[in-house]
Amino acid sequence: MNNYSIRTASLSDIPTIESLAEATWEPTYKHILSKEQIDYMFDLIYNKEALEQQMDDGQTFVLLFGDDKPLGFASYSLRNAEEQLYKLNKIYLVPECHGKGLGRKLITYVENATRELGARMIDLNVNRYNKAKLFYESCGYYVHHEEDLAIGPYWMNDYVMRKQL
Helix, strand or coil, X not given: CCCEEEEECCHHHHHHHHHHHHHHHHHHHCCCCCHHHHHHXXXXXXXXXXXXXXXXXXXXXXXXXXXXXXXEEXXXXXXXXXXXXXXXXXXXXXXXXXXXXXXXXXXXXXXXXXXXXCCCEEEEEEECCCCHHHHHHHCXXXXXXXXXXXXXXXXXXXXXXXXXX
């Protein structure tokens, strides 16, 4: 795909983010998490009100388009101003776009955007059993530490990966 673009999302883009999340969430996690956990977390994170709240709380969402069709999204936010540390909160591509270099374009876009905001480092969380860890390593991220997060009655067992910018 040669004709792609990335732009910052606004509140009016929430239906597009919801649609992309619906297309990407279960394929991403079905081999790692139970259907019940996937459904619980999806309902918690990707409803209209939750996405509005995430934007209000400082997450910047960006959308990736190919030939004007939405193919993926990411979000990032400031994690620690003193350390100039940002967090890549989300990055998802529709499954048919995996392995085509678009994930790298999206992550590079976020890295450049945070660098322009003064970031020296960027963190992300990835489930310890998610094969995306290999992708993040290929983009220069390393395991900084492990983190277990309670989300309702479920646990996310993650690596926190970091990259120096």
